[in-house]
Amino acid sequence: MLIQGGHIITESGLVRAEVQVVDGLIKTVGPDLKPDGEIIDATGRWVMPGAVDVHTHFGMPLGNGLNSLSWAESSAAALLGGTTTVIDFANPAVGEPLAQAVARWRALGDGHTLCDYGLHVTVTDTSDERLAEIPTLLAAGLPTYKGFLAYKGRLMLLPAEMKLLMTAVRAAGGRLLVHAEDGEMNAQAESLLLNTGRTGANWHPLAHPAESETKAVAEVLAMAAETGCPLTVVHMSLDESVNLLRKARQNPTAPLYNGEVCLHHLFADDRLYEAGHEAALGAICSPPLRPAENGPKLLAALAAGDLDFLSTDHCEFCLRDKAQAAAGGFHEVPNGCGGVGERLVFSHSLAVIPGHLSLPRWQDVICNRPAELMGLQGRKGRLAAGYDADIVLFDPTPEYRWEPLGPSDRAGSIWAGTPVQGQVTDVWLRGGRAVARGRLVQDQPGGVFLPRNFS
């Protein structure tokens, strides 16, 4: 197959080039390639690598009968939005071996996902028995782990436990992702709100004060320096947090530090909590949406390289479920919002068009960098010979109001109705056509599990 007539995004900007695909892999990228087999006309469009979202929660069971939208629904939105690879999280139940949690998540994804996927492994139990599983899991293609300083009484690790986890991950040659909010501080803020009758969804952000994030970011950076563990702070939502990361990186002996930013912290803000019950419910996520002046600062940090990549933390619940849970108070509402289908078009509309992100940096933060930092180098996130033929055609011109993608009812999406510019028109996954002219044509679960490594 030859994709011709389009432009690719290079370090020096847009360049006209053709992309030749053979047996599901990219064979050549360059000018004047000889036609061979099917010819795709990409005139007027940008030819991009399938985007990589390394922070999603598809079909996540909450243990109370509620699940986030399924793998089939969420991965359909991913493909339609130009994302061909995600990395989700395997979350063990109390006492469950990590390998068993991974098997349980593989059963959710395998045979159900339309896009390719990998798994990070969440660790909430730092007993010797659990930590001893890490080298084996790592050898099986699971090199990234997740620890929480937030969610007291459920997922939260104490500082000593976090350091044990860091030591084990470092020794095995893995990398650690951390949710940095102070669980104790959040729990106290939440109790105060609930005890004084402040149970509405609009109170949610007050249970996640800014100081809780900055305190936890400072602490986790110090712990990583002490243990030498490579660290990615996920969903950094505050300019002050990024300042702490920037400063920590100046230490020449520091391990690898990375910062992730999510779509909703760039382009949505805390005014949604006061915009009525449904809007507030849709915006319940952790860390919460922050004051409006914060987003542009995070975007500048992403452009400057102080933040490394752009994810979504996609964890979409149907509004009905959120509304039902809200009857018991904001603290019972499942946390998360959607974004996997929105990431390309929204970052193009709100970051590239206004000139905040250059085209190469945009491609870098949604494709190349997340793939490389999470162990998918050589396979995903670039248009280069030998890489999987995950290819997106992007038309940068159409202007319209956003309607959430995919088969499911997306009532309550924080993105619905936003004016946007640009559209994913065609997508291939490992050389197979997944989306044609904006419509899903591969609706069978053709995604595969991706073992990852850092070597």
Ligand SMILES: [Zn+2]
């Ligand atoms: Zn998450």
